[in-house]
Amino acid sequence: MSLILDxxxxxxxxxxxxxxKALDDVCLNIPDGQFVGVIGHTGSGKSTLMQHLxxxxxxxxxxxxxxxxxxxxxxFDMKKLRSKVGLVFxxxxxxxxxxxxxxxxxxxxxxxxLDRKEVELRAYDALKKVGLPDELFYxxxxxxxxxxxxxVAIAGVLAMKPxxxxxxxxxxxxxxxxxxxxxxxxxxxxxxxxMTIILVSHSMEDVAKYVDRIVVMNRGKVMYDDIPKEVxxxxxxxxxxxxxxxxxxxxxxxxxxxxxAVDVDATTIEEATEQICLEILH
Amino acid sequence: xxxxxxxxQYYQTESVLHRMDPRVxxxxxxxxxxxxxxxxxxxxxxxxxxxxxxxxxxxxxxxKYMVKGMKAIIVLLLITVVFNLFLxxxxxxxxxxxxxxxxxxxxxxxxxALRLTLLIIxxxxxxxxxTPNQLTDAMEKGMSPLKVIKVPVHExxxxxxxxxxxxxxxxxxxxxxxxxxxxxxxxxxxxxxxxRAKAMVPLLVPLFISAFRRANDLAxxxxxxxxxxxxxxxxMKPLVYHRNDFIAYAFIFVYMVASITIxxxx
Numbered sequence: 242m243s244l245i246l247d248x249x250x251x252x253x254x255x256x257x258x259x260x261x262k263a264l265d266d267v268c269l270n271i272p273d274g275q276f277v278g279v280i281g282h283t284g285s286g287k288s289t290l291m292q293h294l295x296x297x298x299x300x301x302x303x304x305x306x307x308x309x310x311x312x313x314x315x316x317f318d319m320k321k322l323r324s325k326v327g328l329v330f331x332x333x334x335x336x337x338x339x340x341x342x343x344x345x346x347x348x349x350x351x352x353x354x355l356d357r358k359e360v361e362l363r364a365y366d367a368l369k370k371v372g373l374p375d376e377l378f379y380x381x382x383x384x385x386x387x388x389x390x391x392x393v394a395i396a397g398v399l400a401m402k403p404x405x406x407x408x409x410x411x412x413x414x415x416x417x418x419x420x421x422x423x424x425x426x427x428x429x430x431x432x433x434x435x436m437t438i439i440l441v442s443h444s445m446e447d448v449a450k451y452v453d454r455i456v457v458m459n460r461g462k463v464m465y466d467d468i469p470k471e472v473x474x475x476x477x478x479x480x481x482x483x484x485x486x487x488x489x490x491x492x493x494x495x496x497x498x499x500x501x502a503v504d505v506d507a508t509t510i511e512e513a514t515e516q517i518c519l520e521i522l523h
Numbered sequence: 524x525x526x527x528x529x530x531x532q533y534y535q536t537e538s539v540l541h542r543m544d545p546r547v548x549x550x551x552x553x554x555x556x557x558x559x560x561x562x563x564x565x566x567x568x569x570x571x572x573x574x575x576x577x578x579x580x581x582x583x584x585x586x587k588y589m590v591k592g593m594k595a596i597i598v599l600l601l602i603t604v605v606f607n608l609f610l611x612x613x614x615x616x617x618x619x620x621x622x623x624x625x626x627x628x629x630x631x632x633x634x635x636a637l638r639l640t641l642l643i644i645x646x647x648x649x650x651x652x653x654t655p656n657q658l659t660d661a662m663e664k665g666m667s668p669l670k671v672i673k674v675p676v677h678e679x680x681x682x683x684x685x686x687x688x689x690x691x692x693x694x695x696x697x698x699x700x701x702x703x704x705x706x707x708x709x710x711x712x713x714x715x716x717x718x719r720a721k722a723m724v725p726l727l728v729p730l731f732i733s734a735f736r737r738a739n740d741l742a743x744x745x746x747x748x749x750x751x752x753x754x755x756x757x758x759m760k761p762l763v764y765h766r767n768d769f770i771a772y773a774f775i776f777v778y779m780v781a782s783i784t785i786x787x788x789x
Binding site: 292295320323324328335336337338348353383 | 707728
């Protein structure tokens with residue numbers, strides 16, 4: 242039960258003069274229940290990669306296996322793949338269209354051909370999971386705030402009960418509080434349901450705190466694929482490709498240079514505080 | 524999905540034609556189109572083909588790219604040919620069942636096909652080498668005498684350039700929303716006509732909302748920069764004729780003379 246990418250390449254605008262290689266020989270293995278962060282700056286191919294995972298884009302070369310089945314096989318059921326691999330696009334609130342929140346969330350499960358009772362049950366469940374207050378269920382989605390709209394859109398995908406949930410920059414354009422809330426909710430979802438989650442972002446700070454593993458993309462290639470601590474050791478190289486390690490990493494490195502014997506691998510503020518306190522007490 | 528449409532798009536490259544004043548290209552294209560409908564014999568078309576060949580060569584746009592754009596109108600072309608072929612009265616050539624191909628029909632069908640192809644390739648050369656902004660600038664400048672009779676020339680040109688500018692944006696947006704809804708299990712491809720029309724709702728509602736939002740933002744941005752129509756407005760890049768443009772005018776003049784004398788008289 243996993244998602245495997247085997248030498249996947251994708252070229253935009255093939256056979257024109259404007260051909261762009263968006264993905265270049267990408268190999269990944271995403272086991273069940275993992276929380277993966279995919280990081281890369283604009284145009285590094287991360288969104289393109291995500292659209293391959295549920296078959297919206299077809300790789301120019303290479304293959305993708307979902308639970309051991311080749312998704313490019315002729316008799317592979319794409320519709321089933323899309324219900325199992327849920328993809329939440331960037332600014333997902335732009336896809337809302339129904340007259341009220343509840344019926345919009347029903348759209349996904351209804352397309353799966355479930356009966357009405359099951360559809361409504363799933364929609365209710367999904368809206369609860371993203372923490373939307375009950376009194377908003379029958380309001381027009383267009384009257385909600387930005388953060389609430391986004392929750393509704395995420396619920397719309399969650400209601401399909403996917404095994405893998407992909408979120409493409411779920412925090413873009415939200416204020417720090419809204420960002421924190423959404424990310425906490427996603428983490429909670431992962432620990433409670435054991436769902437595989439792939440979080441796409443360009444902010445290391447967002448990702449460092451929550452994920453088990455980081456995949457760094459650069460120019461369509463996988464640059465690093467490791468646990469956060471290991472990836473942040475390359476903070477100088479990350480800077481060269483337009484990314485940055487969390488601020489804590491910089492502080493720890495600066496402290497070490499000044500002669501404090503701290504562990505430079507601390508990635509969250511809590512870890513760093515602990516390290517510094519220990520060192521001072523010594 | 525929708526990005527394959529090449530008809531009417533700008534093709535970025537460096538050529539004499541790309542640098543030419545858009546007024547020359549607009550005027551030249553108009554005259555060329557008129558000439559296509561005036562020819563009375565085969566020689567006229569030969570001149571048009573030669574003229575178009577020279578222009579394509581100068582434009583440095585790959586011919587393959589233009590032909591790709593033709594795919595969009597191949598159905599239209601076929602319908603025209605078939606109708607002309609079978610429905611023109613005259614001396615019969617071949618009769619199959621109830622359909623008769625006449626000599627006159629064959630002739631009109633062929634000329635119509637040739638005329639349409641030349642027309643579309645000719646005008647696509649203009650759009651391939653001219654940005655929409657240049658084109659509307661040319662229209663504004665070319666129609667400026669109409670201001671005397673209170674035609675809102677600047678406003679019309681502005682509307683047109685905004686409309687043109689929004690085509691790629693809305694195409695991209697459609698693509699994005701479509702993908703988002705497919706990811707939620709929407710099906711745009713199967714079912715009967717009624718079912719398909721209904722399936723468009725989840726696509727059209729967000730698209731309209733987004734178009735209105737963008738229009739609103741644009742209006743706000745224009746007001747924030749104190750835009751208030753064309754009065755006393757100067758251009759950052761005013762249109763000025765250069766030596767090449769006069770040569771082009773001369774070239775077009777020669778073409779006109781040739782097509783009138785050869786295409787109509789002989």
